[in-house]
Amino acid sequence: xxxxxxxxxxxxxxLALDLANTVIFRETRERSQDRxxxxxxxxxxxxxxxxxxxxxxxxxxFSSPTSSGEITVLIDVREAINELFRTAVRGGGxxxxxxxxxxxxxxxxxxxxxxxxxxxLPRPCEQRRELPLASAAFLSGVRLFEPARLERxxxxxxxxxxxxx
Numbered sequence: 001x002x003x004x005x006x007x008x009x010x011x012x013x014x015l016a017l018d019l020a021n022t023v024i025f026r027e028t029r030e031r032s033q034d035r036x037x038x039x040x041x042x043x044x045x046x047x048x049x050x051x052x053x054x055x056x057x058x059x060x061x062f063s064s065p066t067s068s069g070e071i072t073v074l075i076d077v078r079e080a081i082n083e084l085f086r087t088a089v090r091g092g093g094x095x096x097x098x099x100x101x102x103x104x105x106x107x108x109x110x111x112x113x114x115x116x117x118x119x120x121l122p123r124p125c126e127q128r129r130e131l132p133l134a135s136a137a138f139l140s141g142v143r144l145f146e147p148a149r150l151e152r153x154x155x156x157x158x159x160x161x162x163x164x165x
Contacts, residue, residue, distance in 0.1 A: 002038075002040075002041070002044075003035050003041060003044075005044055005045055005047075005048030005049075006048075007052060009021070009022075009035075009048070010048065010053070014053075014056055014140045014141075014143065015049055015056060015136055015137055016081045016085075016137050016138075016140035016141035016143075016144060017081070017085065018049060018052075018053070019049075019074075019077070019078045019081060019133075019137045019140075020078055020081045020082040020085065020086075022034065022036050022078065023035070023036075023078075023082070026082070036078075039071060042064040042065060042071070042074070042133070043064040045064070045133075046061075046062040046063065046064040046133045047061075049133070056140065057136070059129070060129045060130065060131055060136070061129070061130045061131075062130070062131055062132070062133040062136050063130050063131070063133060064133050065132070065133065070132070070134070073109070074134040074137070076105055077105050077109075077137050077141075078137065080098065080101045080102040080105050081102065081137065081138075081141045083098040083101070083102075084098040084099060084101075084102045084141070085141075085144070102138075102141065105138060106142070109132075109134060109135050110135070110138075
């Protein structure tokens with residue numbers, strides 16, 4: 001099924017939550033729908049995300065996964081982000097198990113050893129760059145832990161996971 005990747009689909013506030021919200025009605029099995037179940041939607045989502053998240057990323061294009069392994073990683077990152085932040089929104093704080101799953105995926109994406117790559121979210125810039133969508137979503141999730149954001153968003157219920165609107 002084809003979706004219109006419009007501004008409403010990107011109301012999570014950051015790429016990480018927009019990706020988590022690609023599954024709608026998660027809580028109701030009969031109504032639940034994965035908007036990325038059709039692999040043809042992934043490049044469309046990546047293109048729309050680059051347009052709607054310019055404030056977060058600047059002139060960055062997101063490459064969508066092409067191999068089955070890359071698709072699996074993207075879906076795993078999405079589900080880890082969903083579990084981590086949904087638990088926090090429900091009042092459970094950042095629980096160890098969802099946090100460890102999220103960080104393990106980051107380790108797989110970026111490696112365990114420092115090698116010139118860092119986990120700092122690239123700041124908006126004019127120079128065009130390209131990042132894998134899964135990596136960008138992970139880094140976007142990391143940014144939600146920044147002290148200024150945590151202080152500003154102390155009420156976790158204000159994070160925009162679609163089920164809680």
